[in-house]
Amino acid sequence: MAIYNAPLRDMSFLLNDVLQIDKYANLPGFADATPDLISAILEEGAKIAQEVLQPLNQVGDKEGCHLIDGEVKTPTGFKGAYDTFVQGGWSGLTAEPEYGGQGLPNVVGVVVNEMVASANMAFGMYPGLTGTAYSAILIHGSDAQKQTYLSKMISGQWSGTMNLTEPHCGTDLGLMRTKAEPQDDGSYKISGTKIFVSAGEHDLTENIIHLVLARIPGGPDGVKGISLFIVPKFLINDDGSLAPRNGVSCGSLEEKMGIHGNSTCVLNYDQATGYLLGAEHKGMRAMFTMMNKARLGVGLQGLSQSEVSYQNAAAYANERLQGRSISGTKFPDKPADPIIVHPDIRRMLMDQRAFNEGARALLYWTALHGDIALKSPDESEKIKSDDYMDLLTPLIKAYFTDKGFAHAVNAQQVLGGHGYIRESGMEQFVRDARITMIYEGANGIQALDLVGRKLASDSGRAILAFLEELGDFVKQHEGDRELAVFVGAVTLGKGYLEDAMGWLMEHGLKNPDDAGAASTDFLHLFGLVSLAYMWALMAKAAQDKAGGDDPFYSNKLKTARYFVERVFPDAASHLAKLKAGADSMMALDAEAF
Numbered sequence: 001m002a003i004y005n006a007p008l009r010d011m012s013f014l015l016n017d018v019l020q021i022d023k024y025a026n027l028p029g030f031a032d033a034t035p036d037l038i039s040a041i042l043e044e045g046a047k048i049a050q051e052v053l054q055p056l057n058q059v060g061d062k063e064g065c066h067l068i069d070g071e072v073k074t075p076t077g078f079k080g081a082y083d084t085f086v087q088g089g090w091s092g093l094t095a096e097p098e099y100g101g102q103g104l105p106n107v108v109g110v111v112v113n114e115m116v117a118s119a120n121m122a123f124g125m126y127p128g129l130t131g132t133a134y135s136a137i138l139i140h141g142s143d144a145q146k147q148t149y150l151s152k153m154i155s156g157q158w159s160g161t162m163n164l165t166e167p168h169c170g171t172d173l174g175l176m177r178t179k180a181e182p183q184d185d186g187s188y189k190i191s192g193t194k195i196f197v198s199a200g201e202h203d204l205t206e207n208i209i210h211l212v213l214a215r216i217p218g219g220p221d222g223v224k225g226i227s228l229f230i231v232p233k234f235l236i237n238d239d240g241s242l243a244p245r246n247g248v249s250c251g252s253l254e255e256k257m258g259i260h261g262n263s264t265c266v267l268n269y270d271q272a273t274g275y276l277l278g279a280e281h282k283g284m285r286a287m288f289t290m291m292n293k294a295r296l297g298v299g300l301q302g303l304s305q306s307e308v309s310y311q312n313a314a315a316y317a318n319e320r321l322q323g324r325s326i327s328g329t330k331f332p333d334k335p336a337d338p339i340i341v342h343p344d345i346r347r348m349l350m351d352q353r354a355f356n357e358g359a360r361a362l363l364y365w366t367a368l369h370g371d372i373a374l375k376s377p378d379e380s381e382k383i384k385s386d387d388y389m390d391l392l393t394p395l396i397k398a399y400f401t402d403k404g405f406a407h408a409v410n411a412q413q414v415l416g417g418h419g420y421i422r423e424s425g426m427e428q429f430v431r432d433a434r435i436t437m438i439y440e441g442a443n444g445i446q447a448l449d450l451v452g453r454k455l456a457s458d459s460g461r462a463i464l465a466f467l468e469e470l471g472d473f474v475k476q477h478e479g480d481r482e483l484a485v486f487v488g489a490v491t492l493g494k495g496y497l498e499d500a501m502g503w504l505m506e507h508g509l510k511n512p513d514d515a516g517a518a519s520t521d522f523l524h525l526f527g528l529v530s531l532a533y534m535w536a537l538m539a540k541a542a543q544d545k546a547g548g549d550d551p552f553y554s555n556k557l558k559t560a561r562y563f564v565e566r567v568f569p570d571a572a573s574h575l576a577k578l579k580a581g582a583d584s585m586m587a588l589d590a591e592a593f
Helices: 008-018 035-063 078-087 106-119 121-140 143-154 283-319 343-375 379-414 416-420 426-437 443-454 457-477 481-507 512-543 551-567 570-578
Strands: 066-068 071-073 158-163 179-182 188-198 207-215 226-232 234-236 242-245 248-253 264-276
Touching: 008 035, 008 106, 008 343, 008 512, 008 551, 035 078, 035 106, 035 121, 035 426, 066 248, 071 248, 078 121, 106 121, 106 283, 106 343, 121 143, 121 158, 121 207, 121 226, 121 283, 143 158, 143 207, 158 188, 158 283, 188 207, 188 226, 207 264, 207 283, 226 234, 226 283, 283 343, 283 379, 283 426, 343 379, 343 512, 343 551, 379 416, 379 426, 379 443, 379 457, 379 512, 416 426, 443 457, 443 512, 457 481, 457 512, 481 512, 481 551, 481 570, 512 551, 512 570
Parallel strands: 158 207, 179 207
Antiparallel strands: 066 071, 179 188, 188 264, 207 226, 226 264, 234 242, 248 264
């Protein structure tokens, strides 16, 4: 049976010692986020994750969801857990107080979301998708739409989805066929089929608010002619009560490799009543509000599966007796040493631990910039933080999920044959983690977005600001002997990024295939440099408090050194591959494959 224990000490360390969020008390929502309140939130969040959600993770995987007479039944215990979740106010933790939310900083919500996803990733998708739909309506909806939908979505009474993909098109949304016919009353009749709709039909809430991309006849071709619509499962009366069911139905459930506890639906729209969200033919702008938040959430899922699989692998490595240490017996009182003594087991676990702690720091750091972008009174500060959000969204989505899946596989490897058996729970982590590399934009697309759009946006303003921040850190700490190894990594990483960007500018414009061939390696290079910076920040915070009886800080410094010596060197390999260009990659004729 798998376990999960929320890493509360590490979470608190990041919020209080590294990010020092108390410095942002002047921003809306932060003044209420006192250290005592945050501590209480994290402790209660850990309880619901560990005691309510985690025990249902394997239940959801084994039972899955079932479509019965057009209605989806979620796995045993999911409905009760959902009720507990929303009654505790978790669905409105960071939502606007105007609509019934608690208005706390988004960075606090990210911490709680990590616990939920680690404990039960499939369950967490139900409230998670509601949060993304809420954000789209909040930003792009009319006052009437906000009043109609937001309070009941925040309370968890209603849930939300996003409907993009169709059977004949995935990433290329310009091929979309779903139509929206204008009606005299200002509504639209939506007709078409959407696939891969997570949480598209279920028994957890009384209504489901679908956000659907569709074409209004006569609009421009391609993505410029796409609009976004609110299509509720049940229509809504003027007084807010539910009217008869709308023309949307679940045609089938996808049989999937993982996340069995979440209903992945084929939804059929047959003259369903929908309401335009935002402007006509500007649906992609509104949908990207959802997609960008969802992509950060998927990156969080990659981290969550790496974390929970690490915890289980580390526990097993300390218990499993097999062989003796190659450097001499370490536990002479036992018939064999636990496998934690073997260097290769340590390699897999330390790779995972170094990623988890570094990625968690980068995720929280980015979430804090999201809060600053929304709430800071300083316009230049808002612009910089918003730039960072745009720049880091594809990185976090793709790098975290590539590594999250790879680390779940390595954690499974630690258990050997027992990791392949369902009882241990490890194979579920591998299967659940796999989808994160695909949905909300496949990772190759994220890499192309980073190299092709985000780097050049606003004349490279975001990446140049990031490089300047790295340089400022180096200047500030270059004389600190205790931090020398970490400052050295940041210095080297900054140079790697500048070298890579120079190569892309020289070659990518001449031959777009060179940019495409380099994109994934650049993304992973950028990921390693970003984590090197996070580890430098954590090392500085840990160094200031190390030396006492508490092993937390010395262990943090030991892990930081491992990252620099054993993980970060991969950055040089990514730079070398990036600069190799596209020739050998594109040399074979298509018929040769």
